[in-house]
Amino acid sequence: MVAAKVAKLFSPFNIRSLGFKNRIFVSPMCQYSALEGMPSEWHLVHLGSRAVGGAALVMCEATAVSPIGRISAGDLGIYNDEQVTAFQKINQFILQQGAVPAIQLAHAGRKASTDLPWKGGRPIGPDQQNGWQTVAPSALPFGEGYQTPTELTEPQIKNLIEQFRTATERSLRAGFKVVELHMAHGYLLHEFLSPLSNHRHDQYGGSLENRMRLPIEICAAVRKVWPNDLPLFVRISASDWVDGGWSVAESIEFVKAVKKIGVDLIDVSSGGAIPNVKMNIGPGYQVSFAAKIRQATQVLTGAVGMITESHQAEQILEEGSADVIFLARELLRDPYWPLRAARELKVNVAWPPQYERAKL
DSSP states (O other), X not given: OOOOOOOGGGSOEEETTEEESSSEEEOOOOOOOOBTXXXXXXXXXXXXXXXXXXXXXXXXXXXESSGGGOSBTTSOBOSSHHHHHHHHHXXXXXXXXXXXXXXEEEOOGGGOSBOOGGGTOOBOOTTSTTOOOOEXXXXXXXXXXXXXXXXXXXXXXXXXXHHHHHHHHHHHHXXXXXXXXXXXXXXXXXXXXXXXXXXXXXXXXXXXXXXXXHHHHHHHHHHHHSOTTSXXXXXXXXXXXXXXXXXXXXXXXXXXXXXXXXXXXXXXXXXXXXXXXXXXXXXXXXXXXXXXXXXXXXXXXXXXXXXXOHHHHHHHHHXXXXXXXXEOHHHHHOTTHHHHHHHHTTOOOOOOGGGGGXXX
């Protein structure tokens, strides 16, 4: 008798020493609910619910490597030891549910110093409450109403690399098992990559090699202190969706470069470099980017972007467009999506014993 085919979405998956029980990963989603960068009970319940719900990896939101790297005063940080201690309890709970805790290390660059989204998300000036002076590769504001950032000097860039390195060491002590470096959505490291935001004339600007230099240096610094048996991810915006911006072809060259350093998976998103860009948004609209990068580089990729249905996710994996599926807003709507998807795909998966009586 031929064994029934198991849905690829629920097939076990290994990266370095880590085993993942399925290929459903929780995408980092800002909650804007931290105080002085500290995770709270909200984060424990928010992230813990997705672990209980059956995801294999639960990634914490963009977590700043310095106070001025936060998008808002409500963002998480991992730039002091008190934050490390607060994260430990959350990560212990995630592990107890059979999921892998992950963190996305970030710096918001010229898009920092903004109000909370439900208060309008407006840019806040450095002389206003909950505001600070922003920094960027070049003194170019993100858009109308935003601060003109201070252009980073080369000594400040070296300090930035050190901030990512020490944040990585703190992430390990906090109990995270995966680090992802945020190089997408118009935040600082994407600002260095994109010619739309990087107008420098030194070794960190101009040519593709120069624009990639800082992100590559940060990858190298992080990989050096992150244990060799644990995975390192990078999230990129594969395209700026505008002529003259960062492109898929450049993304491929960048991924080839960080692959040599020891980056294990590319979390493929797009956009965010400049405002008011027309994007062809629809179900799975970014999957083709992941597929092109995966094919050209032979690096593991994650697909993200309006993936909402179990059969849709399964098809992406079956077609070889990506290796894992990152879910964001769909998991806000339904933290137990993985359990529902297993039922729809006719896969028998373990439920938390506390919930077993609801399993039909």
